[in-house]
Amino acid sequence: MEKGSLLYEGKAKKIFSTNLEDVVHVEYKDSATAFNGIKKAEITGKGRLNNQISSLIFMKLHEKGIPTHFIKQISDHEQxxxxxxxxxxxxxxxxxxxxxxxxxxxxxxxxxxxQTIVDLYLKSDELGDPLITEDRIEILDIAPREEVQEIKEQALKINDVLKNLFNQINIELIDFKLEFGKDGNGNILLADEISPDTCRLWDKDTNRKLDKDIFRRDLGNLLEAYEEILKRLGGVSICT
Ligand code: C5P
Structure with missing residues (x-):
């Protein structure tokens, strides 16, 4: 596989083209942002941890039959x-x-x-990701109603798999954010990442936060918490 040109740079990841058809190369960055980019920092090692954690979680989801965009992890910070x-x-x-x-x-x-709820937000930095309704999604031509239904059903199935996974490692899955996309054949697949950047994860015994709220609320050492999640998930941690 050859890495090609930069296609897109987001707050936490860079996407590059490859010489393979319909395959892109994702590089996890060490940037941390919160409050729609108002709070920013570089945290060396965060990209590697999120890549490793997200890769493990996407492999688990694959085992449970959830369709996702994930192909494979190719280095500590790339997939x-x-x-x-x-x-x-x-x-x-x-x-x-x-x-x-x-x-x-x-x-x-x-x-x-x-009961578990699924909230939908419009993904738009300019508009500050507003909460959106299914009627508004339809009227604004963001997605047809049936697709939104399919996305919500998938989100609840993913919740079942993740709750079970985190329960086994003594972590309470409080909430999390997902993104979905369509492949060339129009299939809806889970995309983006699932990591302590996109989930709230609390230790069940102590209620200690092991997620990005540590950065948002200045609660201590973020890397230590992310390492703890990776360790409990059974991943091998490569120290920098
Ligand atoms: O911001 P809020 O409290 O509604 O976030 C709910 C969940 O979604 C949290 O786990 C948060 O980390 C995640 N989230 C995210 N990206 C956003 C907004 C929320 O990963 N842009």
């Missing part, structure tokens, strides 16, 4: 994925109240929700 046309929605699954949900509705963080 190959299928080229996709990303559906501009951020799909947030919430098991327990935290973050923006707690703040908006005045519900204490850590309160278990009566």
């Amino acid at each position: 190959l994925v299928k080229q996709m046309s990303i559906i501009p929605l951020e799909v947030v699954v919430r098991n327990i109240a935290a973050g923006s949900f707690s703040k908006t509705f005045g519900i204490e963080e850590g309160t278990r929700l009566k």
Whole structure:
């Protein structure tokens, strides 16, 4: 495989073309951002940890029959994925109240929700990723209603797999964000990453936060927490 030109650079990853048809090369960056890019830092080693954690999780999802863009991890901070046309929605699954949900509705963080909910946000830095409804998604031609249904069903299936996975390593899956895309044949596949950058993960015994809230809220050593997640997931940690 040959790495080609830079196709896209996001806040946490760079995407390069390859000489393989419909395959792109993803490079995880060490940049940390929060509050729509207002808070920024470089954290050496974060890219490697997220790549390793996300690769492990996507392999688990594959084992459970969830269709994803993931092909393989090719180095500590790089992976190959299928080229996709990303559906501009951020799909947030919430098991327990935290973050923006707690703040908006005045519900204490850590309160278990009566049932799991799937919140949809428009993926738009310019507009600040607003919460969006299924009617608005349809009227704005973002995605047809049936596709949104399929995405929500997939998100709940992924939640079942992830809750089980994290439960086995004594971690509570509070909430997480997913992105989906379409491949060349129009199939909807899970895309992007699943890592402590995109999930809230609390130690079940201590409620210690092992996710990006450490950076958002200045709670201590982010790398140590991400290493802990990787270690518990059974990954080999390569120290820099
Ligand atoms: O911001 P909020 O509290 O609603 O986030 C819910 C979940 O989605 C958290 O796990 C957060 O890390 C994730 N998220 C994300 N990217 C965003 C917004 C939220 O990964 N742009």
